[in-house]
Amino acid sequence: MKYVLRSNGLTKKYGDKMIVEDVNLEVEQGDIYGFLGQNGAGKTTVFRMLLGLIKPLRGTVEWFGENPSTASFNRIGSMIETPGFYPNLTVWDNLDIHRRMCGVTDSFVIEEHLKLVGMEGMGKQKVKKLSLGTKQRLAIARTLLHRPDCLILDEPVNGLDPIGIRETRELLLELRNKRSMTIMISSHILGEIGQMVNRIGIIHGGKMIEQLDYAELQRRNRTYVEIRVDNDGKATWILEQQLHIKDYTVWEKGRIRVYERLEDTGMLNKTLLDGGVIVSEMSLCSETLEDHFVKLTGGVQK
Ligand SMILES: Nc1ncnc2c1ncn2[C@@H]1O[C@H](COP(=O)(O)OP(=O)(O)OP(=O)(O)O)[C@@H](O)[C@H]1O
Ligand SMILES: [Mg+2]
Known part of the structure; x- marks a missing residue:
């Protein structure tokens, strides 16, 4: 299977307003795909349609070469917009609630993933006391607990400082290399994700205006x-x-x-x-x- 994810003619209207129009995406196995667009371009709306959270007006989505199903959604981890946590609960408890919701039986995955995102030993801290960057890392850890094959991350580096961005980049590359994951991330700033992606789709005014390999973009540099x-x-x-x-x-x-x-x-x-x-x-x-x-x-x- 070459494509982990494909969309064909994905279109969404809210009222009379065309929000997303005819979006065709192709994400291949092992890609770190950067979905780039200005504020309001339609990135989150596309992600919601890809994940079956909202219904498109028309168009289709294919996951792992098939029509979306419970089985395919179980293979995806996602974080859309600002991730919500229970602020008064600890890091560990927040992850544990999610673990049980996903049906993961072994609680060992919590410490394993805290370590993976550089939060080893932070399980007892209350989420409300975490910095934004740490919360973003926790959010990524949460998406990984059920060992998905593909991650959809909506603006995972938004608001992070350069060190946080670099750490996220290293983490995503590690996930791709060690777990053979396919990752799609959105951003409104090319500079933030440029160094971690190998393929880029640019959305503007709800339309996909370009999709190309990063190497091709660099050749144009x-x-x-x-x-x-x-x-x-x-x-x-x-x-x-x-x-x-x-x-x-x-x-x-x-x-x-x-x-x-x-x-x-x-x-x-x-x-x-x-x-x-x-x-x-x-x-x-x-x-x-x-x-x-x-x-x-x-x-x-x-
Ligand atoms: N539920 C909704 N009802 C009406 N309009 C909506 C709704 N959700 C999004 N929109 C509009 O659709 C457009 C695209 O929004 P979307 O959130 O997909 O953009 P985005 O690219 O994710 O932007 P950002 O970078 O700010 O997150 C915006 O003009 C937004 O106001
Ligand atoms: Mg958005």
Whole structure:
């Protein structure tokens, strides 16, 4: 079985408002899949549909190559939005309640998973006294108690400091490597999850606008020369006809990005000037993954 999870045409409306439209997702065995989108893009709504918590208007979900069933949902661990705990109970008691609800008979799993998420010996602490980062770790431990094959984590690093993010990354990689788990996580900040995912789906305004391998995204992470000119038509003619440059884009009116012959910016400048193009600016830049995401979603991510 190649795909752990697939959705086809997943669509959801609330009232007259289209919230999610025609979302096709493909998550393969062993993926750490990053589901990326700005606030309100529809990430949580998609997750709820994938988990059968809300009904789509149309579209289908396939888990482990089959229609969703109790058996398939038993193989999934999930955390949606802010995880709820009993604040006055201890860490151990909170996990124990969940363990029994999941039908896990052996209470040894509690200490095992506290250790796994770096909370060894913290079982006696009351949940209300935990920091946000520790609570997030506890939430991940809770999703793991029944040894699922796949995890769905909605914004698991939201609000964590860089150390917390790194620890979460290491934990997820360990789960993938040692337990062969498949993991899907959402975030609204590419930088937070960029280093832990191998595949990315970008959702914007309820639509899936891109799904690609992280390696492909990195290949697009390129260095280029940006030129500001008074006349793009004339400038691109010179680039192609006189300098034989094919790899360029007109980024916006009067702004051109050239991706080849970067060692030769003096020549580029001179040829354009000689051809009657006024070059008001020329700079060497690189396009980050964050730029790519912002370009696709048309907004600044904070
Ligand atoms: N039960 C609901 N009734 C009406 N509108 C809803 C409901 N749930 C979500 N929405 C709307 O659907 C849109 C998508 O919400 P959703 O929570 O899926 O986004 P998100 O990508 O998870 O955002 P965030 O990053 O803030 O968590 C939002 O405009 C939200 O207001
Ligand atoms: Mg959300």
